[in-house]
Structure formats: C-alpha cells, structure tokens
Amino acid sequence: MYRKEESTPIPPENFELPFEGKxxxxxxxxxxxxxxxWKEFESEYSSGFSPEMGAPAKSFRMALGALIIKEKLGISDRETVEQIRENPYLQYFLGMSLYSNDMPFNPSMLVHFRERISGELVNKVNQEMVRKMLDKTSSQSTPKKTAEPEEEGSEPKNRGKLILDATCAPGDISYPTDLELLNQARKQTEKIIDFLYEQVKEQLSKKPRTYREVARKDYLEVAKKRRASQKDRSKAIKKQLQYIKRNLAHIEQLVLLESRLVNLSHRQYKMLLVATEVYRQQLWMYENKKQSIEDRIVSLSQPHIRPIVRGKAGKTVEFGAKLSVSCFDGYVFLDHISWDNFNESTDLKVQIESFKDYTGYYPESVHVDKIYRTRENRAWCKERGIRISGVPLGRPPKTVSQEKKKQAKEDEGIRNSIEGKFGQAKRRFGLDRVMAKLNHTSVTAIAITFLVMNLSTQMSQLLCTFLCPFFNIRPSIRSNIIDTYNLIASR
Incomplete structure (x- = not known):
C-alpha cells in the first residue's frame, strides 16, 4: 500500500531539531x-502499489534519496542507514520534518528500493533534474546578444556539442575459468542431491554416490598448479564434466521418486537450471574444442553477466554490463545498457534524435571515436548539418592546413571529457564494480551513478558561479575550473 503525502516541502529553517537549532x-x-x-515522479512510483492492501510503503523521496545517499557517500546499505540516523541533513534530504534518532528503515529495505525503482525511472528523473538545472543556470546567467529571429516554420539551427562513447560496468564476480565454473556447478548439484535425498530417504536403501572427495582432489590437483598445461586442464575439465553428468542423473532419479520439484526452493531451482546450462555449454566447448559459445555463463550466482570484449590495454575482456552514454554541457545520460555485447555505433542516430527531443534542436557537432565514424553515420549527420569529429574517409591529404589541425586537436580535447566522466564514475562512484547481484537492481544502481554524477557537476558549477565573479575570472576559464574541480573530487 502507498500513501501519497500531500504536505508541501518544508524549508530547512522549519526542520525541528532536539537541540534548538536550524x-x-x-x-x-x-x-x-x-x-x-521528487513530486513529478511520485505518482509513477506509487502506481506499483495497491491503494488499500498491504502495509504503508516508504515515500518515493525516501526510497530514491536513500539510494542517492549510498552512492554519493560510497558506503554499504547498513552504513547508509546509520549515517541517516545520525545526520539531520540526511533526514531532511529524505523528506523528514523533524530529527529522529531511530532507524528510518531496515538496511534490507534498500534492496527493495532498488527493485521498485527501475533504471528507466531513474533516467527520467535524471533528465528532468538536468533540465531544471539548465533552466535555472540560463535564467541566472547574463543575457547574451539576441540572434537573428528564425523564420516561422523553419527548423531551429544546430547548437551545442554532443559527445558519445561506450564503456563497461564490471560486476562483482571473480575472474571466471572453465575449471572453476565446473567445480562450482558440481558442488551445487551435490547440495541439491543432499536436499532431495532427505525428502525420499525412506524409499531408498542407500544414498546416491557423488564421489565428492575424489572430485575435489582432482580439481585441486590442477587448480593449485602455478602453471598448469593445457593437457592437464583439459583432462581436469573432462573429469568434472563426468562428475556433473553423474550428479544430474542422480537428481533426475530422485525427482522421479517424488514426481515433482516443489520441495526445492526458488534459489535451489534456479541454481539447478544454471548448473545444467553451464554443463551443456562446457560440454559443447570441450567436444568441439572451442573457446567461446553464445550467451556464455561466467558466474553461477549472476548468470546474466556476459563477457564484454573491450580491447583495452590490460583489460581485453570485462565481465558486466555495456553502457552507451551521451554527454553535453558537462552532464551525462545513460542511453543504452545491455548485458550482451553490441556495436555502439548503431546507437548514434538514436542518441542524436534523443538529444533533439530533449533540447529541441540538433547538435552542431558530434564528438565520437573511430568506431562511430561509419559511412552510414557520416551521411546521416551530413544530411542534418551535423559535423562529426575525426578525419574524413579516404586517402589522407599530403598537406593539412593549420585550421584543420587546430580543429582536430580541439575535437580530441572535447571528446576527452567523457573519458574523464567514465574515470570519475569508476574511481569515485563505484562503477568499476557493481555490487548489486540481480539483473534489474544492477541496472538501477548503474543509473543512480549517473544521476549522482550530474548532481556533483551542478554543485561544482554552483561553486564556480559563486567564485568567478568574486575573483573576476573570465567565463572562458570557467569550464577548465569545473573540470579540475571534478577531477580532484573524483580522487
């Protein structure tokens, strides 16, 4: 059940403190x-609750605010609740009207908050928040010279610079190997056999043999070697496949005795399905002498994670979600997220059209790396008067003018800003290791990261807006100060 709060937001000076302060x-x-x-999206959040049945749920402001606090401070769920309980400013941020020394909710509620608030809803909040920030900034800035009025019915002129790029948000899993995955699958099937046997042991004379001690010894014999040969690994993988095959046959016999799988919990049933699929994939790769397979599982606890080939120095493969991100005016937006690898160049048209829907005009230039500069994307941008960064296709000219060299250098400098955003997200806000375990909660956690980054950007711009007139700093240097501030804050 969800009870909508009709009270208007209270000013900070009216927040009641026990020690007579403000x-x-x-x-x-x-x-x-x-x-x-907060108010614009509370109705969308409350639509998932029954208006009459169930206990009253926490408000949208408290749910989203708790996730923002956790991401902003970079702390655990339990520490987040403790910080809220001790800090009146955090309680005001959550919409509370007076200070309370009691826990506002159990730490486990943050898991439910991530399940109830989808990544799509977070992206909507992020876009509306940035729109609000840009309107506020434009109203406070000094008025510029008015441009020539556009003809009625004509398309607005292209304005602004749009930066596009993709990255990977690795999940919280250990580096996967075929032998380790099979060993984990074997142990999970042994646990399921133990559980099912307890249900039907009166019908059996003895427990099915699993050879778990011998199987563990065969695994450790190769896993403990510093440099195991390919022949030894292949032999160990074959043995583990045989153990799993025997265990799955035992599970099938135990299920036939009970004639159902109802006794298995949801977690056990899911683990059985994942272990069976791991066995199928590893058996196919072993028999066909292949090193890859479609939709390859690399983690039993998080089977939605896929290997993402990045080709970066030191990290040729990452295991997590691939993100396609756009950036303009220092704000970043999550446009596309997928657990499967994809070609980010196919998102260019959609991202530019989203930019137009958001701002009302096409960008003047799009700054991307080499993978985006396909013939199709170049032609599409040219039709709409959009300049795409990078050298033109074909044989390079013998001589390059100083103006083009300067333009290319400026383009690279502009595109580097999104790389800095990725670095800030991974070093400061935990995008380098997503701790959420489920598919949809991981997407929410990633979307929250970009929302908090935009909040930090706005806070740094507010600080710069206050300092620049005080120290008589030229507006041309303002962006450099903001970038430097963000870089220091990310460390």
Missing part, C-alpha cells in the same frame, strides 16, 4: 534536495 540553507544536502524533482 539547518543551514547552504548545506550541500539542502541544495541537492531542491534540485531533484
């Missing part, structure tokens, strides 16, 4: 609370 209006949590559009 909250400061220039505190970062007070400022960020004013930037986030």
């Amino acid at each position: 909250l400061s209006s220039d505190n970062r949590w007070v400022i960020m609370a004013d930037l986030i559009p």
